[in-house]
């Protein structure tokens with residue numbers, strides 16, 4: 001009797017876990033970077049109400065490596081996702097005042113949002129350079145850098161196949177039209193170009209050379225070709241601008257995608273992640289958008305063909321009536337552009 005009941009609970013538990021996994025994969029499949037929204041008919045009714053919650057809460061975040069950083073800077077970097085606990089070491093090398101000696105969990109580990117990262121730091125007084133205004137430093141050293149901006153999608157989709165990455169037998173559609181604003185009716189390809197132009201103005205004002213993948217809607221440029229434009233330009237960053245759509249109209253918020261490590265993206269993974277982190281933090285701060293975090297993607301042609309660091313901002317959900325209305329407004333686009341540009345300048349200025 002007892003063991004029967006236990007078996008039943010075990011079975012119920014397994015089914016439950018299975019549902020969460022299915023819900024998570026359905027939600028991931030609905031992200032519209034490069035692809036058309038999945039028709040509502042493909043989403044089982046029982047799953048629609050659980051799509052957003054498990055994704056937002058359960059996706060772990062990569063812990064940044066802050067060993068060797070000044071303590072205050074390390075805390076600022078970690079504060080986006082984690083709770084920081086300080087521990088002062090009894091002794092440390094003379095030149096290590098207030099820098100992080102070790103961290104737990106270590107850099108690169110995956111941890112839940114809001115979890116504690118313990119920083120063991122050297123004793124001593126705060127080094128002077130912590131108070132340096134980062135924006136000014138960034139602007140000075142980003143002059144002469146090249147950023148290629150890809151305003152996602154185009155008016156007419158091109159459903160012919162192209163390889164998922166160089167030499168791949170797996171293919172994806174060359175380029176799609178993207179999603180459409182549920183209340184405004186604005187196509188994603190119009191929004192992405194509007195926002196991209198605003199980012200371009202700000203970067204150019206800071207002395208960055210900007211190359212636009214497209215400046216018109218009636219073009220035919222596949223996702224692989226967009227990446228190749230960035231490669232040809234020798235871009236310091238290939239910045240991709242998109243918006244999301246989902247059959248669950250309650251979903252909203254901003255996420256930033258970067259290339260997962262695969263056979264093509266190994267050389268650009270670390271730099272892309274570094275760019276994604278600073279761009280994401282800056283645009284969340286400037287826009288006040290709901291933070292959907294960073295997401296590593298190995299299935300995006302535009303990443304897999306890129307030989308330069310790349311990240312993709314999914315600026316919000318055009319399938320959410322409220323966010324759709326925000327996304328088309330000049331004021332909100334300016335907030336988004338200010339954050340994206342500030343993040344890019346910070347990234348470019350770091351070396």
Ligand SMILES: [Zn+2]
Nearest residue numbers: 032033034242
């Ligand atoms: Zn898109």
